Amino acid sequence: MKIIVFTLLLSSIIYSQQQIDIPWPTLAKTDWPMVKHDPQFTGRSPFRGPQTPTVAWTKDMQDGIFSGPVIGDSGNIYFGSYYVASDKFYCFDHNGQQRWVFDTNTSRPPQSGILIDSSNTIYFGGRDKYFYALNPDGTLKWRYQTSGEIVSNVTPNIDLQGNIYITNFIYNPNDPNKGELYSFKRNGTVNWHIMIDNGFAFRSPVFSPDGETIYIAGVDSNLFALNLDGSIKWKFSCGRIVQAPMVDSDGNIYFIPNQDPQYIFSLKPDGSVRWQFLFLQGGSIDLYSTPTIDREGNIYSIIIDSTCCPTYYALISLRYDGALRWKHIFNYVEGDDFTQPLICDADGTVYVGSTMGYYYYAISSEGELKWKLPLTFIFQQVDNTGAIAKDGTLYLGVHDISLRTGQFQTLIAINDSGATYVEKEEIPEDYFLSQNYPNPFNPTTKINYSIKESGHVTLKVYDILGREVAVLVNENKPAGSYTVEFNAANLPSGVYIYKLTAGKFTAVKKLILMK
Numbered sequence: 045m046k047i048i049v050f051t052l053l054l055s056s057i058i059y060s061q062q063q064i065d066i067p068w069p070t071l072a073k074t075d076w077p078m079v080k081h082d083p084q085f086t087g088r089s090p091f092r093g094p095q096t097p098t099v100a101w102t103k104d105m106q107d108g109i110f111s112g113p114v115i116g117d118s119g120n121i122y123f124g125s126y127y128v129a130s131d132k133f134y135c136f137d138h139n140g141q142q143r144w145v146f147d148t149n150t151s152r153p154p155q156s157g158i159l160i161d162s163s164n165t166i167y168f169g170g171r172d173k174y175f176y177a178l179n180p181d182g183t184l185k186w187r188y189q190t191s192g193e194i195v196s197n198v199t200p201n202i203d204l205q206g207n208i209y210i211t212n213f214i215y216n217p218n219d220p221n222k223g224e225l226y227s228f229k230r231n232g233t234v235n236w237h238i239m240i241d242n243g244f245a246f247r248s249p250v251f252s253p254d255g256e257t258i259y260i261a262g263v264d265s266n267l268f269a270l271n272l273d274g275s276i277k278w279k280f281s282c283g284r285i286v287q288a289p290m291v292d293s294d295g296n297i298y299f300i301p302n303q304d305p306q307y308i309f310s311l312k313p314d315g316s317v318r319w320q321f322l323f324l325q326g327g328s329i330d331l332y333s334t335p336t337i338d339r340e341g342n343i344y345s346i347i348i349d350s351t352c353c354p355t356y357y358a359l360i361s362l363r364y365d366g367a368l369r370w371k372h373i374f375n376y377v378e379g380d381d382f383t384q385p386l387i388c389d390a391d392g393t394v395y396v397g398s399t400m401g402y403y404y405y406a407i408s409s410e411g412e413l414k415w416k417l418p419l420t421f422i423f424q425q426v427d428n429t430g431a432i433a434k435d436g437t438l439y440l441g442v443h444d445i446s447l448r449t450g451q452f453q454t455l456i457a458i459n460d461s462g463a464t465y466v467e468k469e470e471i472p473e474d475y476f477l478s479q480n481y482p483n484p485f486n487p488t489t490k491i492n493y494s495i496k497e498s499g500h501v502t503l504k505v506y507d508i509l510g511r512e513v514a515v516l517v518n519e520n521k522p523a524g525s526y527t528v529e530f531n532a533a534n535l536p537s538g539v540y541i542y543k544l545t546a547g548k549f550t551a552v553k554k555l556i557l558m559k
Contacts, residue, residue, distance in 0.1 A: 061341035061364045063293045065090060066253045070206040072160040076115040076431035079157035079199040080334070080385050083251040084291040087336035089432040093389035093406070096460040097417035100437065101140045103455035104525055107132065107153075108443025110196055111168060113455070114158045115431050115439070117180055122166055123455070124154035126443040133168065135182055138433065140457060144182035148172060157199025157248070157428065161206065161230065169194025169210055177232060186232035191224055192245075196427065197287055197332070197383075199248040203272060204255035206230050211260075213245040221245040221263050227274065238274040241266075248288040252313065253295050261285035267299060269315060278315040286330045287385070290337065298335050298343060304328045308335070308345055310366060319366035323347045332383035338392035338409060342369060346382045346396070349373055357382055359394060359407055370411035374398070385429050395438065397426025404440065417458065435459065444481060452492055452527055472496050472525055477544040477551035480530070484558035487533040491516070494525040495546045503528060505555075506541045513540065521546075532557045 066084060071077050080087045105123075107130035112123030119138040125131070131148040148154060150172035159167045164180040171193045177185040192214035200210040208228045213221065223245025227235035245263045252259070257277060258270040265284050269277040283303030290298045295313035300306070306324035311317060324347070335345040341364035349358040349371065361369040374382075383399045392409030397419075404426060406414040419426075419442060430440045437459040444451050472494035480489040495501060503517035513535060516528045530542070537559045543552045 061292070061294060063088065063337060063339050063341055066293055068202075068204065068255075070162050070202050070204055072116060072162055072164055074115050074117065074160060075119070075433045078114055078159040078201070079112075079248075079429055080288075080290075081387070083201050083203075083255075084253060084293070085248070085250045085288055085334060085385070086290060086292070087334070087385055087387035087429065088338060089387065089389045091389060091432050091434050092391055092436055093393055093395060093432045093438050094436055094458045094460045095393075095406075095414065097404075097406070097415040098458060098460040099417070100457040100459040102453040102457070103136070103140050104452045105134070105441075105454040106451050108451045109441030109454050110153065110155045110427055110443055111441075112158050112428065113431050113439045113441050114160060115433055116160045116166065117164045119433060121431065121439050122158050122160070123441045124156075124158070124168060124170075126153055126155065131170070131172070133176075133178070136455070138435075138437070138457075140455070146178055146182045146184070148174070148176070150174070152193075155196040156194045156210070157197075159200040159202060159208070161202055161208075163230075165230070167200045167208055167210075169198065169200070169212070171195060173212070175200075175210055175226070175228065177230075188228065188232055188234065190226060191237075192222075195246060197246055197248070199288070201249045201251060201258075203251065203258075205272075207235060207272070209249045209258065211244040211247055211249070214243075223247070223263060225249060225258075225260060225270075225274065227272075236274050240268060240276070246287075247285075250288050250291055252291060253293055257313075259289050259291065259297060261288065261299070265301075267297070267301075267311075280311060280315050282309070283328065284330065286332045287334050290335045292337055292341065298337070298345075300331045300335075300345065300347075302328045302330050306348075308343075308347070308362070308366075310343075321362055321366050321368070323349075323360070332381075333396070334385040336386040336388045336394060338388050339390065340364075340392065342392065342409070344386055344388065344394050346386065359386075359396065359411075361409075361411060372407050372411045372413070374405075384427055387429050387432070389432055395430055395432075397430075397440070397442070399425050399427060452525060472523065475544075475546055475549040475551070477553060479553055480542070480555045484556040485532070486557065486559050487535075488529055488531045489555060491528045491530060491542060492525065493528070493544050493546075495521060495549075496523055497547060498522045499547045501544070501546045503542065503544050505530065506543065508539050508541070510541075516542075530555075 108126035110126040113121040152172035154170040156169035192212040223243040226237040267280040283301035297311040306328040307320040333346040397404040403416040440456040476494040478492040505514040
């Protein structure tokens with residue numbers, strides 16, 4: 045009997061391992077103080093997220109959102125703009141009302157991830173090469189110009205002494221991508237900055253549970269374990285790891301390098317292989333999404349499923365010992381790829397958006413689809429994690445392409461605990477006609493416009509000779525922002541003109557139908 049009981053206990057330890065939240069006193073004590081929630085990048089929330097795709101409110105952040113949102117003091121949410129010439133960083137309250145906006149005045153977007161420390165100082169980096177620290181009221185605390193741009197998908201991290209870490213990207217058309225890892229004191233003084241091999245461009249630093257080791261992927265290859273002074277503790281030789289590893293509460297490390305055959309690796313804290321899971325033979329691909337781990341020690345990751353033709357993206361779940369639990373295959377039509385880090389809630393529900401696709405998904409801990417939320421516009425992109433609040437609200441930031449402003453419903457709050465509604469937007473400050481998207485198109489495209497006063501509005505399409513071919517709007521409209529879909533299935537390929545008239549305002553733009 046004792047042998048049987050011991051065997052069962054041993055089996056449960058191997059197959060699952062209770063995961064705990066590691067105390068981190070230098071990080072803000074908020075619901076979601078940084079991308080992936082904690083310095084180990086587990087992406088695990090202590091709260092239960094939404095069980096249905098109920099949209100509580102949306103906001104039209106016209107320059108899109110790339111970084112964030114994260115959750116700070118009093119439930120405020122923070123995020124940065126995405127449009128290539130925008131330079132705004134925002135604070136909104138949990139009801140979707142703007143509290144303040146910080147303008148970097150550099151015409152370069154603040155695209156990096158966001159981190160909030162125990163003093164509620166907010167840290168982020170921008171394409172302008174600066175690393176910023178803001179006070180809780182949105183005023184500048186300090187900024188430091190690094191040697192290169194601080195770009196998308198890079199997240200700052202913080203050690204137990206309060207030092208902040210960030211990487212940058214040094215552009216040189218004649219050299220490979222390079223980047224430095226910086227360590228800052230809280231007052232903005234640089235402790236050190238290093239580049240090993242070609243450095244760490246586009247990579248995020250992650251910490252061991254004891255805070256003594258930094259794990260970071262090289263831009264070309266290898267996983268590095270660094271001491272807090274930047275010296276190398278050990279190096280694991282492997283292919284290119286695109287974003288960041290994840291570390292569980294026992295110190296084990298998880299990542300997916302680009303190499304053939306392609307594995308999900310789990311390393312022990314000393315850098316030796318704990319297990320590896322083969323998922324792609326005879327090829328490899330850069331997988332941008334970092335894994336997540338639930339409270340029972342089950343690991344979740346995006347992979348490429350090559351067992352069917354064409355190949356599909358899939359979400360898989362592995363047991364703590366690396367054995368496959370289940371596989372959820374995404375329909376190819378519904379999404380092209382998945383690039384943002386995975387997150388999961390207290391129930392083990394995994395949340396993930398389809399970048400360049402159509403939906404945001406919630407997959408249960410058993411691999412079943414709980415819900416999927418259609419994104420408003422075709423090719424609306426989810427490039428970063430959401431943030432889960434203690435009341436179960438999931439906040440999302442999305443965007444269109446970086447070359448387009450005039451975007452709609454890009455800040456989204458999902459919460460099924462209350463009534464369903466989409467918050468009415470503020471009255472626009474001016475008239476505006478956006479460039480249609482996509483363009484060229486076949487056969488449908490969307491046109492956004494805003495009017496600051498109620499009145500009669502027309503939106504018409506003409507061919508290149510000036511002949512009217514379609515009337516999209518011809519009616520009285522209250523002040524607000526609108527989206528119109530134009531279906532040109534019955535028209536030949538070519539260049540067309542669309543014209544908005546509202547009161548004394550007139551705007552004209554070209555669109556291209558390419559069949």
